[in-house]
Amino acid sequence: MTNRQIVIAQLPEGALEPDHFRMTETPMPEPGDGDVLLRVILMSIDAANRSWMKGATYRAAVNVGDAMPTYAICEVITSNSPRFKSGDVVAAEATWSDYITAPARNVQKMPVSETLSHHMSVYGIAGKTAYHGLMNIGRPMPGETVLVSAAAGSVGGYVGQIARAMGCRVVGIAGGPEKCAYVTDKLKFDACLDYRDPGFGKALAAACPDGVDIYFDNVGGKILERALNLMNERGRVVCCGAISQYDTDAASGPRNLPGVVVVKRLRMEGFIVTDHMREDARALRALNHWVQSGQITVTEDIVEGLENAPAALIGLLSGDNTGKRMVRVGPDPS
Amino acid sequence: MTNRQIVIAQLPEGALEPDHFRMTETPMPEPGDGDVLLRVILMSIDAANRSWMKGATYRAAVNVGDAMPTYAICEVITSNSPRFKSGDVVAAEATWSDYITAPARNVQKMPVSETLSHHMSVYGIAGKTAYHGLMNIGRPMPGETVLVSAAAGSVGGYVGQIARAMGCRVVGIAGGPEKCAYVTDKLKFDACLDYRDPGFGKALAAACPDGVDIYFDNVGGKILERALNLMNERGRVVCCGAISQYDTDAASGPRNLPGVVVVKRLRMEGFIVTDHMREDARALRALNHWVQSGQITVTEDIVEGLENAPAALIGLLSGDNTGKRMVRVGPDPS
Numbered sequence: 001m002t003n004r005q006i007v008i009a010q011l012p013e014g015a016l017e018p019d020h021f022r023m024t025e026t027p028m029p030e031p032g033d034g035d036v037l038l039r040v041i042l043m044s045i046d047a048a049n050r051s052w053m054k055g056a057t058y059r060a061a062v063n064v065g066d067a068m069p070t071y072a073i074c075e076v077i078t079s080n081s082p083r084f085k086s087g088d089v090v091a092a093e094a095t096w097s098d099y100i101t102a103p104a105r106n107v108q109k110m111p112v113s114e115t116l117s118h119h120m121s122v123y124g125i126a127g128k129t130a131y132h133g134l135m136n137i138g139r140p141m142p143g144e145t146v147l148v149s150a151a152a153g154s155v156g157g158y159v160g161q162i163a164r165a166m167g168c169r170v171v172g173i174a175g176g177p178e179k180c181a182y183v184t185d186k187l188k189f190d191a192c193l194d195y196r197d198p199g200f201g202k203a204l205a206a207a208c209p210d211g212v213d214i215y216f217d218n219v220g221g222k223i224l225e226r227a228l229n230l231m232n233e234r235g236r237v238v239c240c241g242a243i244s245q246y247d248t249d250a251a252s253g254p255r256n257l258p259g260v261v262v263v264k265r266l267r268m269e270g271f272i273v274t275d276h277m278r279e280d281a282r283a284l285r286a287l288n289h290w291v292q293s294g295q296i297t298v299t300e301d302i303v304e305g306l307e308n309a310p311a312a313l314i315g316l317l318s319g320d321n322t323g324k325r326m327v328r329v330g331p332d333p334s
Numbered sequence: 335m336t337n338r339q340i341v342i343a344q345l346p347e348g349a350l351e352p353d354h355f356r357m358t359e360t361p362m363p364e365p366g367d368g369d370v371l372l373r374v375i376l377m378s379i380d381a382a383n384r385s386w387m388k389g390a391t392y393r394a395a396v397n398v399g400d401a402m403p404t405y406a407i408c409e410v411i412t413s414n415s416p417r418f419k420s421g422d423v424v425a426a427e428a429t430w431s432d433y434i435t436a437p438a439r440n441v442q443k444m445p446v447s448e449t450l451s452h453h454m455s456v457y458g459i460a461g462k463t464a465y466h467g468l469m470n471i472g473r474p475m476p477g478e479t480v481l482v483s484a485a486a487g488s489v490g491g492y493v494g495q496i497a498r499a500m501g502c503r504v505v506g507i508a509g510g511p512e513k514c515a516y517v518t519d520k521l522k523f524d525a526c527l528d529y530r531d532p533g534f535g536k537a538l539a540a541a542c543p544d545g546v547d548i549y550f551d552n553v554g555g556k557i558l559e560r561a562l563n564l565m566n567e568r569g570r571v572v573c574c575g576a577i578s579q580y581d582t583d584a585a586s587g588p589r590n591l592p593g594v595v596v597v598k599r600l601r602m603e604g605f606i607v608t609d610h611m612r613e614d615a616r617a618l619r620a621l622n623h624w625v626q627s628g629q630i631t632v633t634e635d636i637v638e639g640l641e642n643a644p645a646a647l648i649g650l651l652s653g654d655n656t657g658k659r660m661v662r663v664g665p666d667p668s
Contacts, residue, residue, distance in 0.1 A: 220592045239595040253587035258554045261573040261604040268602040270595040 299323025633657025
């Protein structure tokens with residue numbers, strides 16, 4: 001038996017392309033003492049994969065010859081540890097591979113009562129980021145207007161659905177008419193505007209007749225500048241990301257900062273999901289409630305096959321996903 | 335007996351100049367039924383006086399022929415209301431005048447146990463703005479580093495002194511070596527940097543070896559951009575003003591916004607002093623404690639004589655004040 005892995009063939013200078021990856025076949029890895037042998041089921045695909053290829057961040061850089069790291073849901077095949085047995089389902093730091101080995105202490109057991117992929121979407125980083133950012137930073141009140149950029153993305157879709165469940169009017173921003181239709185038809189946002197449309201500015205203002213109380217910002221740049229001008233007094237800007245600026249040296253920040261923050265007494269606040277880890281149990285209970293009640297439609301974008309992981313990442317960077325993107329390497333345990 | 339008043343002779347197109355004002359002499363005003371006749375003692379001089387000449391804001395515009403409005407401390411000369419008697423000291427919305435009349439219901443009685451001018455500085459808007467902004471928005475902890483722009487101004491000086499009393503390292507930013515010396519020598523900041531100095535950027539970083547936990551921003555623009563780069567994770571930016579942008583259309587906002595807010599999980603928040611009115615009593619008790627203990631030096635910049643009010647305002651706009659600027663029109667009650 002052999003093991004397939006996708007490794008870095010060369011580091012990108014500019015845009016990421018398929019040639020930057022290479023499929024390898026190696027002998028099946030052997031778990032050492034205290035290790036587990038894992039079969040990879042689902043891999044999370046994130047913009048962070050790309051940033052790791054740029055150099056060291058909060059983790060070591062990914063270099064030529066390395067298999068791409070990923071967060072994965074796996075099945076235990078062989079366990080050399082008393083903590084796990086064959087057939088257990090676990091979450092692990094893995095690589096783009098069919099099989100990996102890992103020290104048992106680095107592996108977490110997963111509940112199997114839910115659809116496994118939900119642990120990577122609504123009950124994973126995406127859903128928890130949406131919940132903590134909206135609820136703990138934005139603090140929505142019924143009747144308020146919540147504006148969400150990257151509304152068809154993995155986090156934005158949950159933000160809007162949670163805000164609707166909280167009794168808010170929800171307006172999304174996305175790129176292109178198909179995504180906007182998906183956001184209003186499938187995710188039930190009250191409105192969604194296409195930022196590529198020449199009439200975007202006027203349409204956005206018209207969709208927010210009572211102004212904006214919370215802006216959940218995934219993009220920064222010009223869209224942030226526009227949103228700030230629509231904010232009501234005492235509004236909150238949840239700073240979750242700045243996708244528009246990751247690949248550029250921004251020539252200018254929003255021209256209305258900090259003036260509009262002073263005049264309207266706004267609060268702008270950044271966060272990462274682990275800042276609110278203490279409240280994860282509360283978040284998961286609420287998310288589960290909304291899924292059960294039908295107020296949250298779980299949005300997942302699952303690409304089939306390990307061999308398609310490079311294309312799945314390249315596409316994600318150009319925004320071709322709707323909902324949380326992941327790659328299915330193998331079937332759920334039977 | 336006549337009454338002197340300073341009225342608007344013409345509205346400024348560009349910079350404010352003495353010619354835009356004119357001194358008039360009119361008969362002594364007569365208080366009507368329910369009114370009080372007040373002798374003006376101290377007048378607050380604020381950048382807001384200038385903005386009222388630009389058009390309607392939260393109050394009606396000031397026009398040619400109008401006496402300049404001002405917040406003032408006054409002595410009651412004649413009272414046609416049971417609420418006040420001759421000799422009472424009151425606060426009132428007044429004008430640049432020796433005497434005014436006002437409905438008794440619009441006038442507040444002042445305690446006279448303190449030096450009267452302190453009600454316009456440390457116990458007035460300046461001190462309360464510093465307290466509420468630093469304590470309620472910034473939330474300082476002992477050992478943190480607090481950076482304050484416009485440190486020699488009416489608010490900034492109190493911010494730094496309160497932060498030192500709370501056990502913080504305090505670094506100021508001011509314009510010119512004299513102001514910087516005043517901030518370190520008289521207000522006892524740990525350091526103060528001159529933003530006009532060519533080596534300002536490096537000197538600022540060197541003065542904050544442990545980074546910045548709270549930036550109290552009175553200026554916006556390039557100084558805000560620099561301060562953001564020095565912020566520590568979970569830092570707070572108190573957005574109190576944007577002086578650098580009041581007279582210009584800013585070509586660019588801070589280029590690191592919102593990226594740095596996301597990456598460092600910062601909180602930027604605007605406020606006005608009345609947002610925290612509920613805690614005014616607590617603020618005044620704390621400010622009084624620090625004045626009594628010598629931890630706050632009361633900084634006031636009192637210009638003598640009604641006739642000098644135009645020059646006092648023009649100078650304030652170019653930053654020639656140290657501490658809260660006011661004009662003394664007449665002596666304290668004997």
